[in-house]
Amino acid sequence: MALSERRGRILAFIVDDFIDSATPIGSQSLVERHALGLSSATVRNEMAALEDEGLITHPHTSAGRIPSHRGYRYYVSSLMPERNLSSQEQFTILHQFHQASGQLEEWVQLAASVLANNLHNVALVTQPRLLEVRLKHLQLVELLDNRALLVVVTTDSGAHQRTLEFPVTMHQEALSRLATRLNAEFGNKTVAEFPSREDAAPLGEAESVVVSAVRELLLREEQAAVEAPIVEGVREMLRQPEFGHSDRMLDTLEAVDERRLRDAIPSGAMGEGDVAIVIGDENRAGPYQDMSFVLARYGLPGGASGMLGVLGPTRMAYGDAVANVRYVSDVLTELMRRLHEGE
Amino acid sequence: MALSERRGRILAFIVDDFIDSATPIGSQSLVERHALGLSSATVRNEMAALEDEGLITHPHTSAGRIPSHRGYRYYVSSLMPERNLSSQEQFTILHQFHQASGQLEEWVQLAASVLANNLHNVALVTQPRLLEVRLKHLQLVELLDNRALLVVVTTDSGAHQRTLEFPVTMHQEALSRLATRLNAEFGNKTVAEFPSREDAAPLGEAESVVVSAVRELLLREEQAAVEAPIVEGVREMLRQPEFGHSDRMLDTLEAVDERRLRDAIPSGAMGEGDVAIVIGDENRAGPYQDMSFVLARYGLPGGASGMLGVLGPTRMAYGDAVANVRYVSDVLTELMRRLHEGE
C-alpha cells in the first residue's frame, strides 16, 4: 500500500499537527495552517480515503481526525523526515557527559536523564552487561565471629558484596588464604563453568559456602540488566494530556514500574544497528496499548552492551525521539569503546 | 485546653468517621452511626463549640465537619486509643522477616514493603548508619592500564566501589602493596581523622589519589542515609481520594521523590524512644502541608541506626500507623541487635 504524494502529505500534516496539539485535526484548520492550495472540501475527501485505508480515525462523528496506530506506522516508515540533532543539541548533550565523572554507571544514569529531559517522556536504560559474566577476583573480609564480607569483582567491571556465614569462626588470615585458593581455581570462569551443586562435594565446607554465594551473585549479575532498567522522567510524561485523568495516570504509573517494564520492553523488535519503533498495540495488549517505544542498543559488538530508549504515548514526537535515542546511544557506545581501549 | 469528656468523644467520632469515609461528617449521621444518647441538635451545639476551639472546620456552610490540623493533633495526643498489633498481625510481619535472607539491606527494604502494604501509604526507611563511619579495610584491583577498582569496606558493614585512574600504570602487585600500606596507616580512622588536602603533600601521588577517593566515599557514606530514603507504596497512597485530581497527584508525585524527601523529613521532631507524629503544616509549608508523617528511629543505641515511618494525607489512620511503625521498628532493632551480637 503506497499513498499518492498528496495524500501522504496530508497524512503527515495530520500526524504532525496532532503530535503538536493533542486535539483532533479538522479539514479546515489543516488548510489554514499549512497553506495547502486546496479547499477544505477536497481535504475532506482525501481524509475520507485515508480513513478507508485505516490510517486515521474519528473519535466520533463531527470531530477532527486523529492518526490510528497504522497511521503512525506509515508515518514513521515512509513520511517522517530523517532528522539528526543539530550541532548545538549535540554539543549540549556531549557537554553533560564530559562533565560527569568517568564512571560507567554514571554515564548510564546520565543517558536516562538526557533522554527524559529532551523528550519529555519516560527514558529507559538498562545497565550494560556482557552476555557472559566472568569472575575476575574475589576477596573475603572478616566481620564478626563466623561472618565475613564477600566482595566479588566481575568482568563487567562491577563489584558486588554480600555477607557470608561460615560454620566455624574464620579469621582474616584464613579468609585470605581461602580467597587466594578460590581465585586460582575459579578466576576467569563463567557461571556455566562453575561446578554444580553435586560436584561440589570434593570442596570443603567453607569453600562451598563461598562458591555457592559467588555462583549466585554471578547468576544474578547476568540477569541484572534485564531486571531493572533505569526509569527516568515519569512525571514529565504524566504531565501530557493523555494522562489527565487520574485513573489513567495511576494505571500508567503502575505500568512504568521498573519491575513491570522488565518483561514488557519489546526487545525482540530490536534489529541490529538502528533504532526500533514499536507503536501501540504492536506491543502486547494491556497498559502499553496506547504507548510507543523507541529503542536502540548501545555498547560494544563483542563486549558489554545494553538497551536504551523512550516510552511515551503513541502521540509522540517520533522524529525527535529517534534522533535523540540514536545520538545518545552513539555517544554511550563511543565512551565505552574508549574506556575499553584505555582511552 | 482540655475538652469535656463528651466533647472529646464527639471529636474522636468525627475524626474516626472522617478517616474512614473521607467525606465531611454531619451531626445526624454521627448520631445514627454511634447510637449516642443525644439528638442531632445537641451534637450540633457541641460541634459549634469544637469549631470555636479550632479543632474542626467547615469546607463550606451546610457541609459536615472535618478535623483541622489542630483537631488531629488533639486526637492523637489525648483521644486516640493506644493500640498494639494483634499477635496475628505481629506473626504475619515476623514471618516475612524470617523468610528473608539475613542481609541487612534486605531487611530494610522489607520493612518498607511491610509498612506500605499494611498502611496503604508511603513508607520511608533510611539505611542504618553509624554517626561516625570508620574505614575498615580497602582493596585495590587492577582493571586496565592505569585504572583500578577501589573497594572500601566501612564499619557500618557496607562495601563501596569506585574506579580510580592513576598517573602511571600500576599492576596488581603494586596495588596490593599500596593497599596494605594504606590499610596500616588509615585503618579504623574516621573521615575527621583523615589528613586534609594540604597535609596530603607528604604522600606520594598514587597514595593521594587513593586517599582522596576514600575520603570522598566515607564522607558520602556518612550522609548517604539521609540522602536516599527507600520510598515504597506511592501508588497505594495516590489511590486515596485526596489525590483524585490529577494536578494534586502530580504535585504529590514530585514531593515523594527520594531526592526531595531527603530534606523534607522532619527528623528533628523525633524524640528518643517512641513514635513521632508530625501533622500537616506543623511541617514546613509546601507540598507536605496536608500530609502527615509518623516516624520512629530504629537500630542500636551506640551502633548503627536509621529512621523509618509513613507519609500520608492528614486523614490517616494514626492508630494503625503508630502501631505498625512501632512494631516494625522494634523488629528491625532486634534483628540488628542479634546480628551485632553474632546471633
Add this chain to the structure above:
DNA sequence: GGTTAGCACTCTGCTTACGAGAGTGCTAAA
C-alpha cells in the same frame, strides 16, 4: 440550664436544556 423539635436557609451535585463552535458527509455546480 441543658436538651430537643422544628424550620428556614444554604451549599453541593446531578440532571436537563440550550446555544456556540467545529467538523463531517453529501450534493450539485464549476
Add this chain to the structure above:
DNA sequence: TTTAGCACTCTCGTAAGCAGAGTGCTAACC
C-alpha cells in the same frame, strides 16, 4: 477533479432546576 453550500452531529461551557444533606437559630420542654 475540485469546490461551494448546506444539513446534520457531536462537544463543551453555561445556566437553571431540584433533591439531599447539613447548619444555625428559636422556642419549647424537663
